[in-house]
Amino acid sequence: MAKIIGGVTTSHIPAVGNAISEGLTQEHYWKRFFDGYQPVKDWLADKKPDVIIVVYNDHGLNFFLDKVPTFAIGCADEYQNADEGWGLKPTSPFAGDAEFSWHLAESLINQEFDMCTCQEMLVDHGFVNPMRVLFGDHEVWPVKTVPLVVNTVQHPLPSAERCYKLGQALKKAIESYPEDLNVVVAGTGGMSHQLQGERAGIIDVDYDLATMESIINDPSWFYKQSNAEIIEKAGTEGIETIMWLVMRGALVDKVNCLHKHYHAPISNTGAGVLLLTDGTD
Amino acid sequence: MAKIIGGVTTSHIPAVGNAISEGLTQEHYWKRFFDGYQPVKDWLADKKPDVIIVVYNDHGLNFFLDKVPTFAIGCADEYQNADEGWGLKPTSPFAGDAEFSWHLAESLINQEFDMCTCQEMLVDHGFVNPMRVLFGDHEVWPVKTVPLVVNTVQHPLPSAERCYKLGQALKKAIESYPEDLNVVVAGTGGMSHQLQGERAGIIDVDYDLATMESIINDPSWFYKQSNAEIIEKAGTEGIETIMWLVMRGALVDKVNCLHKHYHAPISNTGAGVLLLTDGTD
């Protein structure tokens, strides 16, 4: 049977990918941010998961506003990265696991999550940068992937609690797959930031740290907040952090926190890294 | 406040549109089928609803298999019909009500239905033929529309019960809209038919009539069936009839059946027409 060996959180902002591409990760501005990933990279290199489910939002590459699904799941053998309008060279493609994806989609739909299934899907920086920062760059990536897309752009968004419930359903979906797969779930995005309006430039360290503690020990503190409350604290783009709850919902109630790292600012954002397991290791 | 003044069911098969376009509605093959709509047409002409929510499935016009949402809702001011590959002349466009649609989308998402919002949407025969058969042809259609798309093509589909629950949530969504709108909900598609496989050509009058009685008096008989059970009886394409449950869920528990009409075969299908109200008329 498939099992979840851990959950991670990570930022996914474009600047992270740029810093990697330009070889800046050991420059002063970036060093502390990137160094804080090393224990997670080491853990992944040691555990060699078969599949990583990357929970992220699309920022206008695969989805336009003509069709904005609340939750979408990739069901393909391969996912291509592509130019998002800035002329950047796409990464090499990512292997999918169509059978596993379809199993997840079916289980989630049967559990009353109204997924959008995607047999072809371009993955943008929200997916690619977590992969690069967690695994390094590769011609052939060392893990299969399932992109799980949450709408955090076009309001109305799913509530934080709905995201947590999706994670709980995802756990059941994963654990009902007959093949022996070791699965990691990554919640990406956030933390506090606001890109537009007179309030642009929000970074709320207090709120970010409270969110990280909540994700580890008491997710209800975070998911009981309305989206308006989260936006008021974390900013219009900080709302992305609700995607961490999908990862968290997929884990056991009491988790073991193997690594905890916070840095700010990265570009406009507070950036949090967590590595959580079920406490049996 | 907006209120639901009635629910209707209707077939949406391509042949219905062709028969209208070719002036065949009074030919022997078609006469009984079309004549049975007259009381519904008269009722609509009398009640003049402000908006009709048309629940249908797309058959490969607006959605391709790269992105198949379980539930999608149009949120535009206008919806265009278009060539589905057969070279047919599209109808004149349909007016939407973007504010009302966005209100519905928000209410549904808040009620944990993971809608796909569509600010641009081509409507295919699944939407157009119900409009034509219920209202006749128009250069300017006499009612605003909200397309509500249910995936009945790419399995896994939502369960029949999930469709019913969507209808219940839709009722709350409609009734919480502050503007005085008279709304009709149309459930389209079905009834029994199977287009492919050695079992192609299913028409099960017994099952269809039982389904119609269930929709009127005891929807649980229908929605307690699994999709596999419905497919076994009604055929792979007969599964469309689960969309009637969205309409039914939006009505009161005890409805008044103002009109009941069944005909078969139309093309490959059994065709059922219902006009249901809340019993206060």
Next chain:
Amino acid sequence: MVWKKHDYDDIPGTYVFDGERAHSSYALNKLFYSFNKAQCRDEFNADPAAYCDKFGLNAEQKKLVVEQQFLNILRAGTNIYYMAKFCIPRGVSVQDAGAAFQGISGDEFKENLLKKREGLEQRLEREGGYWNG
């Protein structure tokens, strides 16, 4: 790599368009979907083989399309709604395609459908409450 079994797998003569079928026929369905646009239909007609290559069909799929083997295209897992965009403009109705599965003609198929309505008015009369012409 495990395709899940389903309850509906055991219904005879019935092919449910699920992930497994959609996955194997994706390129075919994508090609047929393109026929919504007249310019794509024209491009296909001008050079069917080249058009199949453009959509990444494998050799077997390409042969089926170029030779217009409608029944085998359905057997290859394509969806009937997408196939319809290919066969209907070529004079093969969805009913003809359904009939082909049984090795009968479209007319026989239609006759079989008509047989299923025999006695319908009397039946509805007994049920009661139906509009009945």
Next chain:
Amino acid sequence: MVWKKHDYDDIPGTYVFDGERAHSSYALNKLFYSFNKAQCRDEFNADPAAYCDKFGLNAEQKKLVVEQQFLNILRAGTNIYYMAKFCIPRGVSVQDAGAAFQGISGDEFKENLLKKREGLEQRLEREGGYWNG
């Protein structure tokens, strides 16, 4: 015709990209979305006004785009992620756009962000359990 009020409407200096905003800026966002493709960027650059017409921008929207009024484009309700596909290749970062809302420079904006991390290491030390360099 009733646009619903929302809790987030009262958060100062904050524009939530909801149905009302998306509805008014749909054509603008669609134009920017097209810039994912290099050929669309080239087509725009060759004749910006014609490209705006192709996407059905109204006169006011067209003026904003042709004159590259990035701040006013955001004020017209566009989404920042779509706008980024227009402003970043023209040397205006998302941070510059954010700064413009406050009438300060991009550098000042970045300095303000850095100020928010002052004492971070000590703070994390007190919290405990954090990797801290």
